[in-house]
Amino acid sequence: MYESTNLDLFPYPFHNIKEGSNYRYSNDLRKLEKDHTNCVVITPEYEKQIKRKRELLKEQPAVRFQSYPHTMAMQWEVVEMLIEMAVDRYPEHFQVEKNGNHWTFHNYILNETESFIFGDASSIELEPLDLIGRHFTTDFVLMVHRDDNLYLEVAQESYAALFSPHWNKGMTFDEIHAPVPFVSRTGVPLAERVRNFLIRNVLPGEPWTRINWNLMANRWDVNYETFDTWGPTRFLVTPENAGDLVRLRVEEQFFYRMPRSNAILFVLNTQFLAMKDLVLRPEWLNQTYSILSDIPKPMAEYKGFSPFIEPTVEYLKNLVEKIEFQTN
Amino acid sequence: MVYSNPVLFDKSVTIVEKFTVRQDCRKILIISAEPKEADAIQQLIDEINGQTEYELIEFNDETQLSHVNEILDQQKMGTQLYISAKWEDAVSIFAAAIEAGFSEGEIQTLISGKKKRYVYCLKCYHLQEAAAEETDIVCDHCQISLEIGPFFSRERKGYIGYPYNPAFATTN
Ligand code: HEM
Ligand SMILES: [Zn+2]
Numbered sequence: 298m299y300e301s302t303n304l305d306l307f308p309y310p311f312h313n314i315k316e317g318s319n320y321r322y323s324n325d326l327r328k329l330e331k332d333h334t335n336c337v338v339i340t341p342e343y344e345k346q347i348k349r350k351r352e353l354l355k356e357q358p359a360v361r362f363q364s365y366p367h368t369m370a371m372q373w374e375v376v377e378m379l380i381e382m383a384v385d386r387y388p389e390h391f392q393v394e395k396n397g398n399h400w401t402f403h404n405y406i407l408n409e410t411e412s413f414i415f416g417d418a419s420s421i422e423l424e425p426l427d428l429i430g431r432h433f434t435t436d437f438v439l440m441v442h443r444d445d446n447l448y449l450e451v452a453q454e455s456y457a458a459l460f461s462p463h464w465n466k467g468m469t470f471d472e473i474h475a476p477v478p479f480v481s482r483t484g485v486p487l488a489e490r491v492r493n494f495l496i497r498n499v500l501p502g503e504p505w506t507r508i509n510w511n512l513m514a515n516r517w518d519v520n521y522e523t524f525d526t527w528g529p530t531r532f533l534v535t536p537e538n539a540g541d542l543v544r545l546r547v548e549e550q551f552f553y554r555m556p557r558s559n560a561i562l563f564v565l566n567t568q569f570l571a572m573k574d575l576v577l578r579p580e581w582l583n584q585t586y587s588i589l590s591d592i593p594k595p596m597a598e599y600k601g602f603s604p605f606i607e608p609t610v611e612y613l614k615n616l617v618e619k620i621e622f623q624t625n
Numbered sequence: 626m627v628y629s630n631p632v633l634f635d636k637s638v639t640i641v642e643k644f645t646v647r648q649d650c651r652k653i654l655i656i657s658a659e660p661k662e663a664d665a666i667q668q669l670i671d672e673i674n675g676q677t678e679y680e681l682i683e684f685n686d687e688t689q690l691s692h693v694n695e696i697l698d699q700q701k702m703g704t705q706l707y708i709s710a711k712w713e714d715a716v717s718i719f720a721a722a723i724e725a726g727f728s729e730g731e732i733q734t735l736i737s738g739k740k741k742r743y744v745y746c747l748k749c750y751h752l753q754e755a756a757a758e759e760t761d762i763v764c765d766h767c768q769i770s771l772e773i774g775p776f777f778s779r780e781r782k783g784y785i786g787y788p789y790n791p792a793f794a795t796t797n
Binding site: 359365443448461463464466467468469472475476521522523524525526528529532 | 628629745747748750769770774775776778779780781785787788789790792793
């Protein structure tokens with residue numbers, strides 16, 4: 298399991314929710330500030346996560362990576378952007394040498410070197426995004442802008458919950474979100490609205506972000522492909538073991554408009570925090586307890602945690618009371 | 626074939642119980658691949674009643690069907706297409722029409738006999754047919770139990786089949 302050990306790097310999902318308020322779906326996109334647009338983050342779990350990501354890609358290539366043959370140029374554009382971001386933020390960990398189109402990318406954390414001819418897919422064994430994606434702990438999706446919609450044309454995914462590149466390949470933004478009870482506090486359908494918002498506001502050099510969250514019961518991988526395996530384990534949670542078994546699973550999401558292809562690159566940084574670790578930040582514990590106590594049924598059903606939300610809330614309630622008792 | 630093209634599936638907006646004439650078009654093209662539906666075709670022609678130019682093309686066997694691309698490619702803008710066929714033939718005529726540039730709004734499809742419905746197993750990625758009323762099915766490739774969901778993929782040409790463990794099935 299890959300729990301976040303550096304809480305300063307953990308994207309706590311409810312920062313922007315007013316104290317005492319509950320959680321409902323909304324257009325919660327926020328524009329990234331000018332000097333915080335870099336999505337490359339190296340956490341203490343970097344090496345463990347990369348190892349697991351590469352295992353998953355190797356064991357289940359068709360589950361984890363999907364693309365169309367016509368996407369090569371768009372993929373190279375992403376390679377260039379990610380390398381620039383990595384070198385810019387962590388020059389001690391990443392370097393690139395460019396001799397014309399002959400590029401050499403160094404990853405000093407893993408002591409690895411990738412050499413290729415930029416733009417020439419025959420110079421590498423994997424597809425460009427699949428290759429560069431294996432150096433970063435995030436998932437990557439390219440949504441291509443065609444006739445007023447966004448279509449999923451490339452995806453490398455190992456961590457995000459309920460996300461199947463294989464199933465979602467070729468789908469529009471709206472089709473992808475069809476299973477989500479995606480309505481606002483007042484019941485307004487959100488998918489079309491959010492899609493139009495993305496198309497209009499995610500512009501070159503102006504990336505946006507939002508945070509998605511879920512709970513998972515003793516399981517890293519929660520995709521539809523393996524529902525038969527993890528589905529039943531959700532019933533094992535009790536108020537006694539929820540602290541260890543249940544984790545807050547958070548996806549910090551980034552949206553970049555690619556200047557050449559006009560596609561939107563969707564980046565997901567997935568992090569985990571065990572319920573018991575919420576005590577490390579008592580304000581997080583209190584707010585998470587309050588929010589989880591008031592989740593609409595369709596949302597809990599969709600997110601897949603209805604079998605263990607009750608024991609989890611019970612666990613948090615006991616923890617909150619214990620801490621209040623200790624501090625009084 | 627462009628991946629974002631619509632495909633014919635059991636809930637396709639183009640499938641009709643009965644053809645209806647749209648008077649605002651320049652031409653009506655009728656492709657009839659099912660002789661049993663001659664009455665429906667005659668009714669359509671009566672309804673057109675000479676108001677709009679129409680062309681009736683009748684296919685009686687496979688070899689003729691292979692000309693369908695050619696015929697569809699030659700059509701002018703503003704042509705409305707009426708397809709009368711059994712499921713498999715309708716699927717290929719529909720795909721050829723989309724390829725030739727027809728939009729779903731320009732097509733009506735009358736299926737003779739049963740519409741087919743397919744389920745895509747998310748465990749082993751195998752596509753199989755399922756009866757219209759079925760909500761659960763066993764994958765005939767990997768034997769897993771599948772709950773048939775309401776979401777359809779053009780890319781996979783079937784409805785989502787969620788693998789589940791029947792020993793732990795819940796009622797909700
Ligand atoms: C453009 C890139 C995006 C892609 C590729 C994407 C993809 C997905 C996928 C695959 C799912 C899971 C669907 C399933 O269960 O089958 C999902 C869920 C969801 N998406 Fe998106 N999404 C994108 C952007 C957004 C944006 C901008 C928002 C909101 C402002 C959003 C809101 C949601 C919500 C609320 C859920 C339900 C998640 C939960 O409650 O756990 N998505 N998305
Ligand atoms: Zn199967």
